[in-house]
Amino acid sequence: MNTAKAAASADKSVNDTSEQYLTFMLAGEEYGVDILRVQEIKGWDKVTRIPHTADYVLGVINLRGAVVPILDLRRRFGLETIDFGPTTVVIVVRVGGGRDERTVGMVVDAVSEVYNVDAADTKPPPDVCGSVDTVFVKALATIEEKMLILLDIDRLIGNSIADELVAGAAAA
Amino acid sequence: MTIDPDMAEIAKVFFQESREGLDVMESGLLSLGATADGESINTIFRAAHSIKGGSATFGFGEVAAFTHGVETLLDEMRNGVRPVTAEAIQTLLQSCDCLREMIAATEAEQPLDQDRIATLNGDLKNILGERPHDAPVPVPTAAASIEAAANTEAAGWRIAFAPVADLLRLRNEPTRMFAELRRLGAFVARADVSRIPPLDALDPESCYLSWDIEITGQIPRPKLDEVFDWVDSGCRLEISSIGNSAAVESEQAGPPPEAQPGATQAAPPSQVERAPPASAPVQKASGDSGSIRVATEKLDNIINLVGELLITQSMLSGFADGIDPNELDRLRQGLSQLARNTRELQESVMQIRMLPISFAFNRFPRIVHDLSRKLSKKVELKLTGEGTELDKTVLEKISDPLVHLVRNALDHGLETPEQRTAAGKPETGTIELGAFHEGGNIIIEVRDDGAGLNKAKILRKARERGLVPMDQDLTDEQIDNLIFMPGFSTADQISDVSGRGVGMDVVRRNINDLGGHVQISSKEGRGSTIRIRLPLTLAILDGQLVRVGKEVYIISLLAIVETIQVERERVNTLAGRTEVFRLREEYLPVVKLCDQFGVEPDSRSAEDGLLVVVEADGKRVGVLVDDLLAQQQVVIKSLESNFKSVSGIAGATILGDGTVALIIDVPDLIRSAAKSGSGAVAAHAA
Structure with a gap:
């Protein structure tokens, strides 16, 4: 995390408008999250299920003493589910800030790369953007002739948990 | 005045110290009523003096000026020039209240209540104005001298x-x-x-x-x-x-x-002779010695770390069973030492959060003093077990319910002196507030020797309101505990002290939220006793691990009444759906955890599992589980910090094998069971 931060800030001194993104694969599409939000990447492990929650909340795990919820991004985006394989990983991110800061894990098919994305190379998302609700998409970027979908992680996780409140209330 | 941000930190300490000083003054003043010795007046005086000095330092002129008036009166009392009268004490007590508000307003940078200050200043001046015959030269009031300085x-x-x-x-x-x-x-x-x-x-x-x-x-x-x-x-x-x-x-x-x-x-520079400074030996108001102020957040951090240490230790113990037998003994020894050390460390860290209950009890002499004057009742307040310690959070949350209970005891429980004499009781009533430890819990009792509860009246009101079916017979204890039902008040007249019928149910809810119980027992004409049982801490829980299918849940041992093997013939079905279980004379609704939490169990039929009888809010249900596992102390972790609260779940903990287990919210489980049940049998009132 610290080295990532250092790398990012060193990079910033070269080019102010460029940001680093960690990318991961989900059903053949490549998504990116701001690397400064990524706390760690860990392998998939058994979770403890929580009752009265939406299907994309797989459960909670023990992350060095903290109880951290794990969301399945495929289910979250309404994609077809697959069996978790050797490349399946959990990307642990920190969202929100101050008192509302949360640590949440997201299950994805595989991690891909770390890219420097220049703000000039990004475009606002079109109204229809693959399988993902566009409110969660910050921008699209083209890197090495590939399209990256840059996610607004705060909104994605924030909404997921807020929706959960509604879903949970309905279930109760 | 606005406070420089650099000074704000120091000012905060001043505000805190002033509040403590005011508490010292208040308790001192209340004890003055009985005995007026020089040392206790000195203590009060010193507290007032520190507040005055501090407020002047920070430029809170109005606070300083007002305190000076108070101090002058106290000084005269201390020197024996002014008699200690009940009226003067009352004025001083009101001044304490006023000062508390002034300090709060100053801290919030809000305007002061000038009317109240002026009124009390007038009262103080009046008392000071009644010079005894051999009065010395009047001491100038600070208001005047500070104004002079300012000008x-x-x-x-x-x-x-x-x-x-x-x-x-x-x-x-x-x-x-x-x-x-x-x-x-x-x-x-x-x-x-x-x-x-x-x-x-x-x-x-x-x-x-x-x-x-x-x-x-x-x-x-x-x-x-x-x-x-x-x-x-x-x-x-x-x-x-x-x-x-x-x-x-x-x-x-x-x-x-x-x-x-x-x-x-x-003092202005041109003033040649300074106003004679009060001759008090300058001393810090004696508080609890050897205590430090630590932010609760830091403590919680340490508590979390120690909790993790405990988890690591039990994880290592688990490993020890499967390695080289020759090395095993030494490893076992080391581990058992680690276990002992962590346990001791945890206990001493938990101790840091523990405060004596006197922090809550100290408010009561004042409350009882004021209320008894207002209600013209004679009361003696007895406090016992003030040194009993409990967790700071529990302590803070129990204060308000206690105030409510004591007020109720004074207002409804105790009779007027005339009624008491007529009933052949001593004119002065007694309210006892006591605390003691009992098996990992703290018990707080509020006892009065008043009229007791009028059982006939309570039952009649409960029937009128449809809280109890007309034909149902209740034991005396059950009748007494009806007063904790929502919307219940037997007071014929609503006073501004208590009796609006909101209250006892809120008291019970607050106590239940803390994981505690409240019960009342009363004898007509002899008085009532309210007994509150609370866990010592909210950070750790004595839990029973239960298994349903592949999932492990934790039920607080405090909530568990008993665990029983189910016999087929004692399970009946109501309306074809809800199962009830006959336990001695009661029918308990059966809550299947597998259905509540959507887990695949070993077996769905009651006789293959175990029934854990749990109680909350005076209601009991039987919770069906597949198996009972170990009992152990668990460190409570919040689900909300990274996720959100989930109905039926009070929190989570981490077991020795590193996995997360959920802690069942028993009151919530019972409520949702009552809702989802057919309604014909709401959970049986205990």
Whole structure:
């Protein structure tokens, strides 16, 4: 995390408008999250299920003493589910800030790369953007002739948990 | 005045200390009623004096002026010039309240309640005005002297400031003082650099400079004093008004600022004879010695870490079973030592959060004093077990329910002196507030020797309101506990003290939220006893691990009444759906955890599993689980910190194998069971 931060800030001194993104694969599409939000990447492990929650909340795990919820991004985006394989990983991110800061894990098919994305190379998302609700998409970027979908992680996780409140209330 | 952000931190300490001082004054004043010895008046006086000194230091002139009036009266009482009358004590108590509000308003930077201050000032003056025959010369009130000081202005001031070499090490910063001076007016400062040593001898942390400052403008002297308030110890500081060279006041090696009488700071430079400072030996109000202030957040952090240590330790113990047998013994020894150490460490860390219940009890002498006057009842309050310790969070949350219970006891429980005499009881009623430990719980009892509950009336009201079916018979205990039902009040007249019928149910809910129980027992004509049972802490829970299918849940041992093997013939079905279980004379609804939480169980039929009978809010249900596992203390972790609260789940914990287990919220489970049940059998009232 610290080295990532250092790398990012060193990079910033070269080019102010460029940001680093960690990318991961989900059903053949490549998504990116701001690397400064990524706390760690860990392998998939058994979770403890929580009752009265939406299907994309797989459960909670023990992350060095903290109880951290794990969301399945495929289910979250309404994609077809697959069996978790050797490349399946959990990307642990920190969202929100101050008192509302949360640590949440997201299950994805595989991690891909770390890219420097220049703000000039990004475009606002079109109204229809693959399988993902566009409110969660910050921008699209083209890197090495590939399209990256840059996610607004705060909104994605924030909404997921807020929706959960509604879903949970309905279930109760 | 607005507070400099750098000073805000120190001011916060002042506010805190003032509140503690006021508590000291209040308890002192209340004990004065019985005995008026010199030492207790001294204690009160010193507390008032510290508040006055502090508030003057920070420039809270109104607080200082008001406290001065209080202090003057106390001083006269201390010197035996003024008799200690009930009226004077009452006024002083009201002054404490007023001061508390003033301090709160000052802290929030809101306007003060001038009317109230003026009224009380008038009262104080009235008492002071009634001079006894051999009265000495009147002492000027601070309001006057401070005003006088504030009005003394000059065209400018000359300040000679020669700090000690340690100035910077004492965490004072001359540039900050100059910044403060600049806010007061334009000034010219000349630095004397003659004391600076050669570079090789120079200590970068020492201050070698001194200054000669001329500041112009209509600046009140106290404002200047404020700037230099924190440096006066050991520094040479001379302030003289320009064009008035006669009046030179120097402060050398003065006492530390908080010990300085407020009068000194307020003294105008031209005043040749200072107002005689109160002759009290300057002492800090005696509080609990050897205590430190630690932010709760930091403590919680340590508690979490210790919890993790505990988890690691039990994880290691688990490993030990499967390695090289030759090394095993030594490893086992080491592990058992680690286990002992962690346990001890945890206990001592938990101790840090523990506070004596006297923090909650201390409010009651005052409350009882005020209420008994208002209701014209004679009451003696007895406190026992004030040293009993419990968790700070529990303590804070139990205070309000306790106040409610004591008020109720005074208002509804105790009779008037006439009624008591007629009933052949002593005129003065007794309210006892006691606390003690009992098997990992703390018990708090509120006992009165009043009229007791009128069972017939309670039952009638409960039937009128449909809370109890007409044909149902209740035991005496059940009737008494009806008063905890929502919307229940037997008071014929609603007073402003209590009796609006909101209350007892709220009290019970608050206590249940803390994981506790409340019960009342009463004898007509003899009084009532309310018994509250609370867990000692909210951070750790004695849990029973239960298994449903592949999932492990934890039920608080406090909530578990008993666990039973189910016999087929004792399970009945109601309306084809809801299962009830006959336990002795009761029918308990059966809650299947597998259905509640959507888990695949070993078996769905009741007789294959175990029934854990749990109780909350006076209701019982049987929770069906597949198996009982170990009992152990678990560290409670919040689900909300990273996720959100989930119905039916009180929190989570981490087991020895590193996995997360959920803690069942028993009251919530019972509520949702009652809702989802057919309604014909709501959970049986215990």
